[in-house]
Amino acid sequence: MTVKYRRELDAISAYVPGKPIDAVKRELGLERVIKLASNENPFGFSDSVRAAVMQALDEVNLYPDGNATLLKEKIAEKYGIKPDMVLPTCGSDEMVDLIAKTFIDPGSEVVMAEVTFPRYLSTSQMMGANLKIVPMKNMAYDLEGFRRAITPQTRLVWLCNPNNPTGSFFTRDELIRLLESISPETLVVYDEAYFEFATHPEYPRDSLDLLQRHRNMLVMKTLSKAYGIAGLRIGFTIGDSALLGMINKIRNPFNVTLLTQAAAMAALDDDEFLVKTIENNERGKVYLYAQFEDMGLNFVKTEANHIAFDAGKDGEVVFQELLRKGVIIRPIGGTKYDTWLRVSIGKMEENQAFIKALREVL
Template structure:
C-alpha cells in the first residue's frame, strides 16, 4: 500500500491562484499582459516601502525579528491599543490558516458565507472541522440573519468578510452590531477586512471600536491590497490579549520575513500613497461602471478594488478569450457564479484596454 494522505484532504481542492503574467506571456507568446485577477494595487507600493526593502537586502543572513517589534509598536500607536493586541502572519492568509488550528477541535463547526473567501473553508477542513456555508442573499450580500440561525452547540468560529471577496458587497455598521449581539461569547467572530482602506461608504463599520465591547472578535487586515505589498506576504490581526495569545502558540517563530516587516512599517505613515491609491481606484471604478452600463452588463457595486460583472456568457470561455488577448481576470465559475467575471480595478489605461477587449470578446 502506498502512503495515504489525511482524510481531510479528500474534500479540499488546492487553491487556484490568478495566473502569473510571465506564465501567460510564455504560454501564449504575448509581449504585453495585464493582470486584473488578484486584486493587487496597480500603482505598486509606497516609495518608502521600496527604499526600506532595498536597505534590508544587505542583511539576508539574519533571521527576521520574530516579534515584528517595530511594526507592532507602530500599529499600537496608530490604533491607540496595546502592542500585545496585534498578531502578524505571512499575509492574512497566514493568519486565516492559524485561526482554526488555535480555536477548533475535530468535529467542531465553523460558519461562512458562499461565495466568500475560499481559504476559510480549506483551513476549517484542515483542522478536521465542519464547514457550514450560508448562501449570500439575492443582492449578493451577506445574509447575516441566516448565518446566525446556523449556530449550534458545536459552532466555534464565524467568518465575516466585509467587504466580501468575490462580490465586493458590504454590510453596514448597524447590521454588524445586530449580528454580534446574537452571537454567544464563546464563538469567535473573524472580521476579515482585507479591503478596509478602499471602502467609500460612510455606514461601513469601524470594527476596532468593538474590541472594547466584545471579547470574541478578531479583525484581519492586510498589507497586500492598498499598501501594494502582496509579494512581501504580510497581514495582521487585532484582538484582545487572550485571543492573540492563543494564536502565538500556533505560529512558527519567524513567520514574517524581514522585507515584509520593514516595508509594512515604512508604508504605514505614507498617507499620500494611500490617498492616491484610493482616489485612483474610485475614479477607475466609476469608469468601469459606466462602461458596463453602456454594454448592458449588470455589475455589483463594489467597496473594494475589484468588480463582479455579469457577462451573460460562460465565464470560463470569456476568461479564455480575454487571456488570448493578454488580459488575466478571474472567471466567476470558481465562485459558483457561472456567467460572471471578477475584474481587479487597474490603472486607467489597463481598464480601457480591458473594456475594449471585453467588447470584442462578447
C-alpha cells in the same frame, strides 16, 4: 495513493492563484499583458518601501525579530491600541490557516458565506469542521441568514467585509446586530482586507472599537492590497491578547521576514500613496460601472478594489478568451455563478484595455 494521509484532504481543492503575467506572455506569445486578477495595487508600492528594503538588505544574514516588536509598536500607534493586541503574519493567508488550526476541532460547527474568500473553506475543511454555508443574497452576505445559521454551539464564524470576490459590504448596524446575537464562546473572524477602499457611509469604520465589547472577535488586515506589498507577504490581526497568545503558540517563530518588517513599517507611514490608490479606485469604479451598464451587464456595486459582474455566458470561456487578448481576470466559478467573473480595478488605461477586450469577447 498507498501512503496514508488525512482523509479531509479529499474534499479540499488547491487554491488557484491569479495567472502570472510572465506565464501568460510565454504561453500565448503575447507582448503586452495586463493582470487584473489578484486585486493587487496598480501603482506598485510606496517609494519609501524601496528605501526601507534596501537598507534592511544589509542585515539579511540575521534572523528577523521573531516578535516583530517595532512593527507591532507601529501598528499599535497607528490604530490606537496596545502592541499585545497585534499579531503580524506572513500575509493574512497565514492567519486564516493559524486560526483554523487553533480553534477548530473535528466536528466543530463553522459558519461562513457561500461566495467568499476560499481559504476560509479549505482551512476549515482541513481541520474537519462541520460547515454551515450561508447562501448569498443578491451576491452579498446575508447577515440574517448568518444569525439563523449560528447556534450557541458554533465554534467559529468567518466574515469578510468588504467581501472578496463580490465586493459587496454589510453595514455597521448589521454587524453590531450580528455580534450581539453571538455567544461570547464563538470566535468571530472579521477580515477587512479591503477596508481602505470602502467609502460607503454605512460601512463599519470603527471595527476596532467594537473589539472592546466583543472580545471574541479578531480583526484581520493586510498590506497586500491598498498598501501594495503583496509580494512581501504581510498581514496582521488585532484582537484580545489572550486569543492572539493561543495562535502565537503555533506560529512559525520567524514568519515575517526581516525585509518585510522593514517594508511594512515604511508602507504604513505613507498616507500619500494610500490616498492616490484610493482616488484611482474611485475613478475606476465610476468608469467600469458606466461601461457595464452600457453593455447591459449585471454587476455588484463594490466597496473593494474589484468588481464582480455577470458576463451572461460561461465565465471560464470569457476568461480564456480575454487571456488570448492579453487581459487576465478571474472567473468566480461554482455551478450557481458560472457566468460571473471578478475584475480588479486597475489604472485607467488598464480598465479601458479590459473593457475593449471584453466588448470584443462578448
